[in-house]
Amino acid sequence: MDLFSQLLRNRKALIGVTILLVVVLLAVFAPLLTDYLPTQRVGRPHQPPSGDHLLGTTRLGYDVFTRLLYGARVSLAVGFGAGLLITVIGTVLGIIAGYKGGVVDEVISFFTNMILVIPNLPLLLVLAAFIGQASPLVIAIILGFTSWAWGVRVTRSETMSIRQRDFVKSAEMLGESQWRIMAFEIFPNLISIVGINFIGSVIFAVISEATLEFLGLGDPNTVSWGIMLYNAQNSSALSVGAWWDILTPCIALATLGLGLALINFAIDEIANPRLRTGGMLLRWAGLIRRGEGTL
Amino acid sequence: MAFLLRRLAFYLAAFIAAATINFFLPRVMPGDPIQIMFAGAGSDLSLENLNALKLTFGFIDAPLGEQYLAYLKSVFTGDLGRSIRFFPLPVTELLARALIWTVGLVGLATLVSFALGTLLGVMAAWRRGTLLDTVVSLSSIFSSSVPAVVVSLIVLFTFGYTLGWFPNGYAANPMLDPGWTWEYVSSVLYHGTLPMLTMVLVLTGGFAVTMRNNMINLLGEDYIVMGRAKGLADRRVMLWYAARNALLPTVSALAISLGAVLGGSLIIEVVFNYPGMGNTLYQAILARDYPVIQGELLIMTAAMLTANFIVDLSYVLLDPRLKKA
Numbered sequence: 001m002d003l004f005s006q007l008l009r010n011r012k013a014l015i016g017v018t019i020l021l022v023v024v025l026l027a028v029f030a031p032l033l034t035d036y037l038p039t040q041r042v043g044r045p046h047q048p049p050s051g052d053h054l055l056g057t058t059r060l061g062y063d064v065f066t067r068l069l070y071g072a073r074v075s076l077a078v079g080f081g082a083g084l085l086i087t088v089i090g091t092v093l094g095i096i097a098g099y100k101g102g103v104v105d106e107v108i109s110f111f112t113n114m115i116l117v118i119p120n121l122p123l124l125l126v127l128a129a130f131i132g133q134a135s136p137l138v139i140a141i142i143l144g145f146t147s148w149a150w151g152v153r154v155t156r157s158e159t160m161s162i163r164q165r166d167f168v169k170s171a172e173m174l175g176e177s178q179w180r181i182m183a184f185e186i187f188p189n190l191i192s193i194v195g196i197n198f199i200g201s202v203i204f205a206v207i208s209e210a211t212l213e214f215l216g217l218g219d220p221n222t223v224s225w226g227i228m229l230y231n232a233q234n235s236s237a238l239s240v241g242a243w244w245d246i247l248t249p250c251i252a253l254a255t256l257g258l259g260l261a262l263i264n265f266a267i268d269e270i271a272n273p274r275l276r277t278g279g280m281l282l283r284w285a286g287l288i289r290r291g292e293g294t295l
Numbered sequence: 296m297a298f299l300l301r302r303l304a305f306y307l308a309a310f311i312a313a314a315t316i317n318f319f320l321p322r323v324m325p326g327d328p329i330q331i332m333f334a335g336a337g338s339d340l341s342l343e344n345l346n347a348l349k350l351t352f353g354f355i356d357a358p359l360g361e362q363y364l365a366y367l368k369s370v371f372t373g374d375l376g377r378s379i380r381f382f383p384l385p386v387t388e389l390l391a392r393a394l395i396w397t398v399g400l401v402g403l404a405t406l407v408s409f410a411l412g413t414l415l416g417v418m419a420a421w422r423r424g425t426l427l428d429t430v431v432s433l434s435s436i437f438s439s440s441v442p443a444v445v446v447s448l449i450v451l452f453t454f455g456y457t458l459g460w461f462p463n464g465y466a467a468n469p470m471l472d473p474g475w476t477w478e479y480v481s482s483v484l485y486h487g488t489l490p491m492l493t494m495v496l497v498l499t500g501g502f503a504v505t506m507r508n509n510m511i512n513l514l515g516e517d518y519i520v521m522g523r524a525k526g527l528a529d530r531r532v533m534l535w536y537a538a539r540n541a542l543l544p545t546v547s548a549l550a551i552s553l554g555a556v557l558g559g560s561l562i563i564e565v566v567f568n569y570p571g572m573g574n575t576l577y578q579a580i581l582a583r584d585y586p587v588i589q590g591e592l593l594i595m596t597a598a599m600l601t602a603n604f605i606v607d608l609s610y611v612l613l614d615p616r617l618k619k620a
Contacts (some may be wrong), residue, residue, distance in 0.1 A: 114309045117603055121558030122576065122595045123316070129580045129588050130320050130331070207442040211562060214444050215577055229444060233566075238448075238456050239463075246452060250445040261440035 006270045013266030019259025023252075027072035036063040038070040038223040046235075046242045056244035058228075059235030064248050067223055071249070074224035075256065078140045078209045083202035085144030090151020090201075091194050095182050097152065098159025108152065115149040124208065128217040135219045139212055143205050151197045155190060162189050192271030199264040203257055210253055225249040302607050306600040311367070313596040317589040318353060318366045329354050332585045333379065344383065348586070351376040370593065376586035380579070386590035390575065394594070397571035400487065401560045404494035405549075411495070412502025413545060417538045419503065420510030431503055438500030443493075443559045447566035450493045455567075461489045464568030490567045497559050501552060502545070509541035543613055550606035553599055 008014065026033065036042045041061040042053075049056045055064035097108035127142050128134050134142070162168060163186070171185050187194075212218055213226025220227060228249040232238075237245035321328040332352060333345060349355070351374055353366030369376075375386040419431040438446075455463040467473070468482040513519065514537060522532040561573030568574065572591065579587035 110305075110308075113305065114312050117306070117309045117554070117596070117599055118313050119554040119557045119592075119595045119599050121554075121561055122592050123313075125561075125576060125580060126316070126320065126588055126592045129583070129585075130324050203440060207444075210442060211444055214562075215565065216581060229448070233448075238452050241456070243452065246448055250448055254441040254445050257440035257442065258437060261436050265436060 010266040010270060012262045012269070016259045016262030016264075016266060019255060020263065023072055023256055023259070024076065026069050027076055030066075030069035030073065033069055034063065034066040036066045038062065038067045039221075042066075046237070046240060046245065048242075049244050055248050056242070058231060058245055059237065059242075060231075064228075064244055067228055068225075068248055068252055070223045071225045071228055072252070074136050074222060075206050075209065075226075075253075078136045078143075078224075079202045079206035079256075082140040082143040082147075082205035082209075083198055085140070086148050086201040086205070087151060087194060087198040089144070089148040090197060091155050091187075091190070093148065094152040094155025095159050095186055095190070098156040099163055099178070099182050099186060101160075105156075109156070112149045112152045112156075115146070116153070120147065121208070121211070124212060125215065125217065128212055133219045134212070134217060136209065136222055136224060139209050139218065140205065143208055147201070147204065147208075151201070154193060154197065158190055158193050159186055162186050192267055195267045195271075196264055199260050199267070203260045203264075206253070206256060206260075210249075225252055299607060299611065302604065306604060310593075310596060310600060313592055314367060314370050315363075317592060318363055320589075321352075321585070322359075334583065344377075348376055352586070352589075375590035375593065378579075378584055378587050380582040380584040380587070386586050389587060390572065390590055390594050393570060393572045393575040394598075396569060397560060397564070397573065400490055400494065400564070400569065400571060401556055404491050404498065404560075405556055407491075408495045408498035409502050409549060412499040413506045413538075413542070415499070416503040416506025416508075417510055417533065417541075420507045420514065421533050421537075423511065428507075431507070435500035435504045435507075438496060439504065443497050443562045444566070446497050447490075447493045447563045450489060450496070451566055454489055454492075462486050465570070487569075490563050490569050493563050493567075494560060497563075498552075498556065502549075506538075506541060506545050509544050510537055513537050513541050543610075546606060546609060546613065550603050553602045557595055557599065 008017075039062065042063050043057040043061050045057065045059050045061050047053055047057040047061075053063050053065065055068065057063055058067070093108050093112070097105045097112075123146060124142060127146070128139070131138060131142075168181060168185050171181050176185075209218075209224070210226035210229060213222070213224060214229040214233065216230060218224070218227055218230070220230070226249075229246070232242070232246040232249070235242075235245070237243075321331050324331055329349060332354075333348060350365070351369045353362040353364075353369070355362055355365055357365075373387060375390075378384045378386055378389050381389060415431050419428040422428055451463065454460050462485065465486055467479060467486050473479060519532060519536055522536045527536075557573075560571065561576065563569070564571045564573035565577045572595065576588065576591040578584075579591065
């Protein structure tokens with residue numbers, strides 16, 4: 001497709017995709033890249049980086065590099081899984097609200113706006129607290145079902161403007177069914193917004209998963225970047241100066257976040273040459289910021 | 296007026312929604328909801344106290360509808376129950392103590408980063424394509440894609456532990472008596488520096504990007520060209536013609552980002568062991584102190600709704616078109 005060939009020619013996209021690919025490859029080939037298992041004591045506690053342990057060991061004597069590789073699997077799976085769920089719900093509701101209008105729109109918009117004014121991270125914390133020691137799968141599902149509101153808002157307003165265009169009007173005249181118009185006339189024109197929503201949601205999900213686990217709401221037996229942060233914080237890695245223990249997951253999260261953000265930035269530039277400096281970027285910034293409960 | 300009333304009705308509905316989540320959560324979880332809510336109390340609670348707590352959370356011997364009404368009644372009369380960990384301290388009192396610190400931290404940090412971000416955004420847009428613009432845009436992307444947890448841990452590790460310039464926790468030196476003495480106030484400022492710095496780092500990028508994009512969209516407008524053609528000073532066109540008009544959407548972005556601001560402050564408070572709302576929520580979660588956890592969601596929602604309402608009010612003042620509507 002045209003979008004993809006353009007993506008490959010964009011420098012930001014190239015750097016972003018490279019970062020993402022490296023992380024994916026590290027995650028997939030984890031067993032080939034390390035001799036250890038992530039939940040195996042393989043050294044003395046808090047050993048600094050060395051030939052045997054490239055990124056040192058944790059308080060419990062686990063190999064940090066090994067946990068980084070295996071942890072990438074969980075971060076990617078939760079990020080892309082929850083991101084997909086958020087995007088599907090947001091896109092479907094957004095198109096329906098924007099196209100149908102009337103009561104359907106009122107109802108969907110009401111719930112969307114309501115979710116937007118309830119602070120996201122505290123809500124997630126309350127949910128996770130009642131569930132207790134949430135596994136990555138549970139976290140992904142919670143994220144998916146609580147975080148679609150932004151996508152609805154953006155998709156809805158774009159659908160409303162596309163709905164006025166001639167090709168939609170003529171499809172209506174020809175007597176096409178409403179579902180067909182939404183799926184085959186409107187959706188293809190939203191593809192860049194859906195893409196930006198998707199990547200933004202992936203960033204949000206990766207960050208939120210790490211945050212929830214860092215706060216002790218995840219399952220402590222998982223091997224993930226969030227649990228690495230949690231363990232490092234709880235074993236006072238900061239005060240004993242075990243920088244490798246705490247900085248490794250930090251840098252991993254920052255790099256993945258940056259890579260994904262660059263991809264999003266590039267999609268935006270390609271989809272809206274006129275807005276090469278603005279416009280949709282604003283929504284994109286919102287999508288990410290919503291994350292950290294971020295920003 | 297009609298606009299504000301409609302917004303107020305909407306906020307009321309949103310608040311009831313948050314309360315409804317609180318009401319149903321323990322009830323849809325597997326197991327006995329009373330057991331879930333009050334298990335942490337163990338045998339410390341007398342039967343009388345336990346019954347009072349049950350009543351507050353709507354655990355009465357009646358159909359679900361009546362239980363719900365009983366719960367809403369206690370919420371709207373300001374009774375959020377009592378903390379289990381710090382029994383018999385009322386949740387409202389516990390949270391009121393924490394609220395001061397969060398409001399101070401979040402309020403100040405938001406103001407600073409809003410002003411700084413807006414200024415940077417205006418300048419980047421005005422000198423589009425220059426080195427300044429590139430630096431501002433790139434650091435904005437970076438600051439908005441790095442998780443707050445990561446920023447706070449790195450700031451704490453660098454300035455707190457490695458360089459030792461700032462304290463690693465608490466809002467003030469615990470040896471001092473709180474009061475308006477120079478010693479105490481300076482200690483508060485000293486302890487607040489790192490959390491503030493972190494929060495400004497996390498927030499500024501988003502504001503800068505928003506302002507830059509609004510400005511760029513406005514710079515092509517006729518009245519900007521007119522201002523320049525009239526020979527007005529560059530600075531005057533930039534600030535009084537472009538920036539003023541670009542500010543309106545930025546204010547609404549501020550309202551939307553408030554939930555995120557609260558979330559960001561939550562993490563920063565936990566990392567820096569700052570005694571605000573976020574850290575209180577964190578401690579409550581660790582201790583499974585459910586009345587406090589639920590009270591937090593309500594208070595944070597209320598704070599967010601209030602802030603949104605203030606933004607609505609400022610909108611009416613900033614945008615004359617809304618006054619007539």
